[in-house]
Amino acid sequence: MPLATEMFEGHAINRSAAERRAATLTARRSVKKLHQAAWLVNAIRCIDLTTLAGDDTAARVRRLCAKALNPLAPHIKEGLGLGDMRLTTGAVCVYPTMVRHAAEALEGSGVPVASVATGFPAGLMPLDLRLAEIRYAVTEGADEIDIVITREHVLTGNWQALHDEISAMREACGKAHMKAILATGDLQTLRNVYAASMVAMQAGADFIKTSTGKEGVNATLPVSLVMIRALRDYGAATGYRIGFKPAGGMKAAKEALAWQILMKEELGREWLNPDLFRFGASSMLGDIERQLEHHVTGRYAASSRHAIA
Numbered sequence: 001m002p003l004a005t006e007m008f009e010g011h012a013i014n015r016s017a018a019e020r021r022a023a024t025l026t027a028r029r030s031v032k033k034l035h036q037a038a039w040l041v042n043a044i045r046c047i048d049l050t051t052l053a054g055d056d057t058a059a060r061v062r063r064l065c066a067k068a069l070n071p072l073a074p075h076i077k078e079g080l081g082l083g084d085m086r087l088t089t090g091a092v093c094v095y096p097t098m099v100r101h102a103a104e105a106l107e108g109s110g111v112p113v114a115s116v117a118t119g120f121p122a123g124l125m126p127l128d129l130r131l132a133e134i135r136y137a138v139t140e141g142a143d144e145i146d147i148v149i150t151r152e153h154v155l156t157g158n159w160q161a162l163h164d165e166i167s168a169m170r171e172a173c174g175k176a177h178m179k180a181i182l183a184t185g186d187l188q189t190l191r192n193v194y195a196a197s198m199v200a201m202q203a204g205a206d207f208i209k210t211s212t213g214k215e216g217v218n219a220t221l222p223v224s225l226v227m228i229r230a231l232r233d234y235g236a237a238t239g240y241r242i243g244f245k246p247a248g249g250m251k252a253a254k255e256a257l258a259w260q261i262l263m264k265e266e267l268g269r270e271w272l273n274p275d276l277f278r279f280g281a282s283s284m285l286g287d288i289e290r291q292l293e294h295h296v297t298g299r300y301a302a303s304s305r306h307a308i309a
């Protein structure tokens with residue numbers, strides 16, 4: 001849809017209320033025992049298993065894809081009574097030059113390949129090159145593109161420039177789904193986070209995503225709450241359901257629970273599935289696997305046993 005500034009301008013955000021709501025929600029609600037195991041298994045379905053490092057290699061990407069296809073060791077899966085369940089992560093997320101290796105490794109599995117693009121993580125490249133990078137990643141086999149926005153457009157309130165940029169990226173993605181990374185740690189105010197979320201959705205983002213994992217502050221619950229409220233408001237105004245992807249710095253199974261509680265309380269159960277919710281994480285699956293092994297055996301394995309995730 002065209003830019004509609006009236007959907008966010010003048011929209012005040014109460015930071016202390018957002019912080020309080022995020023803190024109390026996750027402190028008051030808890031899931032235990034078998035329910036906790038089920039929520040952790042659900043978290044696995046929603047992970048974009050990620051490697052975005054300067055020393056990535058084809059071999060590392062292939063190992064990561066093998067893990068995405070078999071995220072739990074067989075004794076844990078069987079111990080949970082899920083021996084017959086087809087359990088995979090939500091996607092594998094890599095740099096554009098690694099897409100081909102991931103696409104080959106995941107071929108026929110139905111697990112999508114996500115690629116970051118548009119000059120990830122800073123986005124400070126000419127727009128035509130950023131759009132060319134999207135097209136390259138799609139040609140290599142990416143099903144989903146995680147774009148980064150120009151933070152300056154937000155910091156200067158240039159909403160039209162932000163809308164134009166994201167719309168052009170949406171078009172370059174073609175059939176691929178587009179996740180818009182807002183890099184919320186760079187946006188200074190929650191009001192900016194709300195406005196940038198709205199503009200990204202108006203410009204055609206299928207998901208809005210908090211962070212690249214490279215900012216000083218990445219996914220936090222209060223910022224996620226503000227983005228989720230924007231999703232809710234956008235949905236109420238247009239009838240469209242947009243997905244949410246918190247990303248960056250999430251390493252513990254209890255964070256997987258906290259974000260799912262937030263999604264369920266704010267948006268409802270239907271948001272607890274990979275079509276509408278993903279975690280962007282390079283190192284959370286290991287702790288989830290460890291907690292699930294404890295659930296099955298009553299013992300904690302050394303984290304080095306789950307090093308791959």
Ligand SMILES: O=C[C@H](O)COP(=O)(O)O
Pocket residue numbers: 050052093211212213214247248249250280281282283
């Ligand atoms: O998009 C995903 C993030 O880059 C992952 O960040 P992380 O390495 O801190 O888990």
